[in-house]
Amino acid sequence: MEAVQAVRGMNDILPEQVGWWQGIEAAARKVLENFGYREMRTPVAEKLELFARGIGESTDIVEKEMYAFEDRNGDWLALRPEATASIVRAYVQHGLHGDSSYHKFYQIGPMFRHERPQKGRYRQFHQIDAEVFGLDGPMIDAEMMHMVSLLMERIGISGVSLNINTLGCPKCRQVYREVLKKFLSDKGDGFCEDCMRRRETNPLRVFDCKVKSCAQLLESAPQLIDHLCEDCRAHFEAVRDHLEKLGTPYAVNPRIVRGLDYYMRTTFEVITDRLGAQSAIGGGGRYDGLVRDLGGPDVAAVGFAMGLERLVLLLEQEKTKPVRSPLCFFASLGDQARASAFLLSQKLRERGVETEIDYEGRSLKSQMRRADKSGAKYVLILGEDELARREVQLRDMLTKTQRILPLDTILETLETIEAEKFNP
């Protein structure tokens, strides 16, 4: 019989790796809640239309990467390729904007994009996503980037850098787009095939190009920063000023143009050189028009997303793997003793003492080996002799010392030991 395999690009996270995930998620929840963000959980599937309108019809995500399917009743649905559109939808649908001038939400969960998998990129991947609605000033932009930097630190990841940029507003971007288009066509045919295409469809994206000759030609290109309208310039300068006062290191990088249509003004990415081709471990920015475009009130919005798989890959490079060990292993000899050990170990677990036992009646040597491998600090040994005397041996695996306890005190004794683990 042939075994069924997991879907390409959709990975199992096995117990051996899951410690990384739990650590990252716990750190993220703590930091986000500290900054006033509240968790929201939205469905993994939405109406296809939501993503088409929210992300942009002409983006790669919508054009060729979506898991779209027809529901049995004829509706077109899609597995979410990102979280922002869903959170905006829920915010609008439940009228959450009514009770306060601004709101902060976060979500942690799986996203789906039908791309060819490679290192740090999978078809089901996981994001930590945060959104703020209702604040249009530069303060929240800076706070969000400051928070992201703190989050990296709390997770335990170093050697990453924060790159920021501004895309201007639709008004000044339109002016700049024409200036850039003129520059690009004046330069002639020196660009790579992709850039020749980009300069017609989405000229800003040429700055994303990795081809050396293109980068050279672009050195003298006009910069968006020099073509900002007065409001956009003031906003960007205030963001930078806040970051500097917060002591959050950053670099201005005009190449941060972001792939989704809805971004404007502030954009940022957290970048590393340790993940192969995938340099961005997180990114975000401002998208003031999106809520209105999705049928909601005309409120400003800022948000970011971080890739959990990428965080895990980085964390694996610099920290040792977290391990999960029981406090005690309950070894027994003989059927009667094993039956008693079974009952007592359930009592221990009921009291919150993490306990492992032998179910199979194996040799004591084999049980000791298993106990050692499990990392248990203590082994309880109950043989027929001990059982007859209503006693049990308590072995400290580290010091290799053993003492005899009355059988009916082990619950209290181990409970005390367990408590000392937290208040030594």
Added chain:
RNA sequence: GUGGGUGUAGCUCAAUUGGUUAGAGCACUGGGUUGUGGCCCCAGAGGCUGUCGGUUCGAGCCCGAUCACUCACCCCA
């Protein structure tokens, strides 16, 4: 969607110009100790060499196809 690389035991890898019984380390099981872990010693179990086809007296090895994994392009977290 396009291109490169790799598929041998649970894991990491060997296997002479194509040659007869496909090996090792780690992990696993049992024993060395009538009831005591890590180290050591002994033994055992574990494989349709990804799959299908071709060349050959003979294929883990050569050829083709296919599938999977992987890296990269595009794009993105």
